[in-house]
Amino acid sequence: MDQLQLRAFENRCIQEELPFCTAACPIHVDVRAFMAGLAEGNLREARKVLDRTMPFPEIVGRLCDEPCRPFCKRGEIGDPLAISMLERACVGMTAPVLKLPKLPAKGGTVAVVGGGLSGMTAALDLGRKGRKVTLVTAAEGLGGSLRSLPETMLPREAFPQAAALLEGYGVTLMLAADLTVERIADLIATHDAVYFDRDEIGPQLVPQAAAQPDPLTLALPAEGGFAGGGLGEDSSSFSVIKQVKDGRRAALTIERYLQKVSLTAQRDKEGVCTTRMHTVITGMASSAVLIPADPALGYTTAEAQQEAGRCIRCECLECVKQCVYLQEYKEYPKTLVRKIYNNQAIVQGTRNANRMINSCSLCGQCTVICPHDIPVPELCRTTRQDMVHNGHMPPSAHDFALEDMHFSLSESCTLARHQPGTSASRFLFYPGCQLAGSSPETVVRTYRFLAGRLQGGVGLMLGCCGIPARWAGQEPLFAETMDRFKADIARLGNPTLITACSSCLSIFDEFCSEAEIVSLWEMLDSLELPTGKTQAPGETLTLHDPCTARHQETLRLSVRSICGKLGMHIVEHDCNGPLADCCGYGGLMQFANPQLGGKAAGMKAGRSEHAGLAYCAMCRDNLAASGHRVAHLLDYIFPVADGQNPLARSNPGFSRRHENRARLKQDLLNSLWPEAAVLQPEHRQITLLISREVLDLLNSRHILEEDVQKVIHQANQTGRYLVNPGNGHQLAGFKPVRVTYWVEFEPTSRGYVIHNAYSHRMLLPEVGQ
Amino acid sequence: MSGYSFIEATPWQCAGCRLPLTPTTVSLTYLNSVFNVELMACPRCGMLLVPESLAAGRMLEVEQLLEDK
Numbered sequence: 001m002d003q004l005q006l007r008a009f010e011n012r013c014i015q016e017e018l019p020f021c022t023a024a025c026p027i028h029v030d031v032r033a034f035m036a037g038l039a040e041g042n043l044r045e046a047r048k049v050l051d052r053t054m055p056f057p058e059i060v061g062r063l064c065d066e067p068c069r070p071f072c073k074r075g076e077i078g079d080p081l082a083i084s085m086l087e088r089a090c091v092g093m094t095a096p097v098l099k100l101p102k103l104p105a106k107g108g109t110v111a112v113v114g115g116g117l118s119g120m121t122a123a124l125d126l127g128r129k130g131r132k133v134t135l136v137t138a139a140e141g142l143g144g145s146l147r148s149l150p151e152t153m154l155p156r157e158a159f160p161q162a163a164a165l166l167e168g169y170g171v172t173l174m175l176a177a178d179l180t181v182e183r184i185a186d187l188i189a190t191h192d193a194v195y196f197d198r199d200e201i202g203p204q205l206v207p208q209a210a211a212q213p214d215p216l217t218l219a220l221p222a223e224g225g226f227a228g229g230g231l232g233e234d235s236s237s238f239s240v241i242k243q244v245k246d247g248r249r250a251a252l253t254i255e256r257y258l259q260k261v262s263l264t265a266q267r268d269k270e271g272v273c274t275t276r277m278h279t280v281i282t283g284m285a286s287s288a289v290l291i292p293a294d295p296a297l298g299y300t301t302a303e304a305q306q307e308a309g310r311c312i313r314c315e316c317l318e319c320v321k322q323c324v325y326l327q328e329y330k331e332y333p334k335t336l337v338r339k340i341y342n343n344q345a346i347v348q349g350t351r352n353a354n355r356m357i358n359s360c361s362l363c364g365q366c367t368v369i370c371p372h373d374i375p376v377p378e379l380c381r382t383t384r385q386d387m388v389h390n391g392h393m394p395p396s397a398h399d400f401a402l403e404d405m406h407f408s409l410s411e412s413c414t415l416a417r418h419q420p421g422t423s424a425s426r427f428l429f430y431p432g433c434q435l436a437g438s439s440p441e442t443v444v445r446t447y448r449f450l451a452g453r454l455q456g457g458v459g460l461m462l463g464c465c466g467i468p469a470r471w472a473g474q475e476p477l478f479a480e481t482m483d484r485f486k487a488d489i490a491r492l493g494n495p496t497l498i499t500a501c502s503s504c505l506s507i508f509d510e511f512c513s514e515a516e517i518v519s520l521w522e523m524l525d526s527l528e529l530p531t532g533k534t535q536a537p538g539e540t541l542t543l544h545d546p547c548t549a550r551h552q553e554t555l556r557l558s559v560r561s562i563c564g565k566l567g568m569h570i571v572e573h574d575c576n577g578p579l580a581d582c583c584g585y586g587g588l589m590q591f592a593n594p595q596l597g598g599k600a601a602g603m604k605a606g607r608s609e610h611a612g613l614a615y616c617a618m619c620r621d622n623l624a625a626s627g628h629r630v631a632h633l634l635d636y637i638f639p640v641a642d643g644q645n646p647l648a649r650s651n652p653g654f655s656r657r658h659e660n661r662a663r664l665k666q667d668l669l670n671s672l673w674p675e676a677a678v679l680q681p682e683h684r685q686i687t688l689l690i691s692r693e694v695l696d697l698l699n700s701r702h703i704l705e706e707d708v709q710k711v712i713h714q715a716n717q718t719g720r721y722l723v724n725p726g727n728g729h730q731l732a733g734f735k736p737v738r739v740t741y742w743v744e745f746e747p748t749s750r751g752y753v754i755h756n757a758y759s760h761r762m763l764l765p766e767v768g769q
Numbered sequence: 770m771s772g773y774s775f776i777e778a779t780p781w782q783c784a785g786c787r788l789p790l791t792p793t794t795v796s797l798t799y800l801n802s803v804f805n806v807e808l809m810a811c812p813r814c815g816m817l818l819v820p821e822s823l824a825a826g827r828m829l830e831v832e833q834l835l836e837d838k
Binding site: 349350351352354355394395396397719720721722723724725726730731733740742756758759760761762763764765 | 780781782783784785790795796797798799800804814816817818819821823824825828829831832833834836837838
């Protein structure tokens with residue numbers, strides 16, 4: 001990713017866009033933060049927000065004509081916030097909190113002619129910037145036409161206060177000045193720039209101010225002259241905020257003029273601007289504006305707090321609201337991509353974002369939700385590819401999952417045969433590695449059904465589509481797996497694939513477009529389902545679509561159709577279909593970040609209070625592992641003879657899943673394709689006696705029972721192990737591939753009791769070398 | 770973690786040599802880094818003990834640190 005790509009990506013995330021009120025405010029007051037302060041009862045915090053942006057909060061805070069209010073999102077569900085009344089209340093109840101710093105004095109002299117609010121604002125802004133400013137007015141004091149307002153609207157002392165503030169920033173005030181045409185000509189001659197406040201200065205006094213100033217810069221045609229303030233363009237209305245806006249705009253122009261830089265460049269975000277902010281208000285209750293008990297006095301503190309509490313604090317975060325991953329890392333796409341970019345830029349040092357990059361499930365829910373389709377998963381996946389390519393991928397992140405894939409593709413588990421008694425296949429059932437691992441019996445029953453119903457021969461293929469390698473960023477390994485798969489199906493005469501797994505289907509659709517593919521669910525929906533044996537559950541189930549079926553609409557419809565045919569009562573929850581959550585397996589999240597994987601499963605299962613129905617084997621097992629009752633749809637189509645409740649089936653865990661795959665091949669070879677069985681390695685003959693607690697420990701530590709068998713086998717073969725004379729336990733370490741496993745065991749007549757197991761990746765000089 | 774010592778009294782003995790374990794200095798390596806540490810080992814054949822507390826503790830920390838380098 002280069003800088004340009006980073007910026008393009010960042011720009012698509014709108015979380016940091018201005019809220020609607022701020023965008024509509026000519027001086028961009030942070031109304032959202034102001035409301036937050038008030039709603040939390042923190043008046044000082046609210047006042048600080050005004051002090052930061054408003055010139056003269058005592059005046060503007062009391063008089064602003066709130067052009068922002070019609071844009072308040074709350075207005076779409078009830079009344080917009082009483083923004084101006086709340087500002088008035090805040091200013092009335094607080095003293096100034098923040099005093100903005102004055103920059104060091106610089107050259108350049110500016111005369112402000114006229115002491116209305118726009119002149120005052122221009123003088124204040126330029127004074128803060130260190131410019132030498134002289135404000136000249138014929139009036140007795142500051143304020144221009146605001147001086148005529150009644151005391152109830154604006155306390156008299158506001159103007160002397162403003163004068164003191166201006167003088168504090170070094171502005172010279174010349175009140176009650178004799179403003180003649182000659183005097184003004186003299187001011188023009190002796191200053192680098194002159195601003196005419198048209199609230200006080202009419203064209204009769206200054207002929208050059210009669211011209212319309214440029215709307216963007218407020219520059220007059222005459223060199224060094226600027227003008228603003230006064231009545232609006234229609235010459236009938238007087239807007240307080242227009243005075244402030246003009247004064248501020250002119251001050252910025254004059255600053256640029258004195259710096260001799262472009263007066264016009266990059267000013268599109270100044271003043272009232274558009275915003276791409278996206279705030280969803282669906283489901284929010286409508287609310288009416290709070291009328292103060294005494295409208296003449298305005299809001300009390302408590303009333304202000306209540307009214308400000310109606311602010312919905314507009315932001316987007318639509319993706320974060322649903323995504324356990326973004327929530328965990330407290331990021332939204334814009335901040336996430338920045339962290340990823342910085343992580344990739346590190347040459348020497350710790351890459352702290354590695355785990356974050358490897359924790360995304362790559363499920364794509366955020367992209368569907370995002371109003372700008374931000375591809376966070378693709379960013380994370382391609383970053384992983386780069387990490388692998390550059391040798392910066394932590395080996396421990398995906399090793400276990402890739403070893404699992406390697407095993408699924410090994411001679412122990414793979415199979416590719418025509419239907420027994422045939423030499424050609426019109427169809428090829430591809431159950432996928434996870435269904436084989438989760439429930440091998442279901443694979444057999446489904447295959448027997450398909451072979452019995454479909455004409456032209458139904459072959460069977462056991463293996464893995466390679467998606468773990470794709471998720472891990474291991475492109476060469478993934479490509480190799482796909483090539484092998486394509487060669488295998490070509491050898492079987494390119495039959496139509498029937499895939500049970502949505503992940504396999506998504507991979508084949510994308511990378512094996514030459515193959516004809518149909519999902520198992522569409523196929524089953526087109527056939528007459530087995531009768532008599534099917535057993536609908538006696539309760540309502542919530543259907544959980546897998547994340548990889550997000551874009552497989554016809555498949556999802558078939559699943560619902562099958563549920564209907566089985567007489568099942570199914571309910572849907574909000575995060576289903578195109579919005580489905582990942583169960584934690586996607587993107588190998590649960591391997592790179594086991595804790596987060598657990599949270600993801602819990603979140604998915606918790607979307608409904610009903611027991612679950614999944615049709616992805618990984619969802620089924622992960623949701624079960626998170627302590628929820630969940631069944632697989634095939635459990636109801638092809639129920640087991642023992643009548644066990646499919647909702648009660650526990651998570652098989654990694655070891656059992658391994659064994660199930662190997663046993664499935666064995667059983668199929670024994671029953672359907674009788675021939676010499678695959679020779680089992682010697683260590684597989686070792687009998688292990690493992691308690692539930694130790695099994696859970698092995699599972700959480702990613703240690704397979706086969707690894708334990710290898711350690712014991714090695715210890716027996718070499719005689720190299722430790723012994724504890726106190727309890728007769730033995731301890732041995734062995735490194736079959738990359739990880740060294742240590743097992744504490746106890747030989748008994750029935751087998752080996754396993755007491756403990758742990759592992760490390762650091763290499764020892766002797767063990768297992 | 771070079772220079773660290775993981776010496777502690779242990780009930781484990783070498784099964785082959787029937788000897789109690791004694792402290793020894795060994796080189797552990799991971800991702801191009803080498804650490805000289807003290808571990809308990811058989812004084813005759815060098816059979817090492819990596820206790821669970823070390824594997825799941827300091828060793829894991831260092832492994833993860835190196836993986837992010």
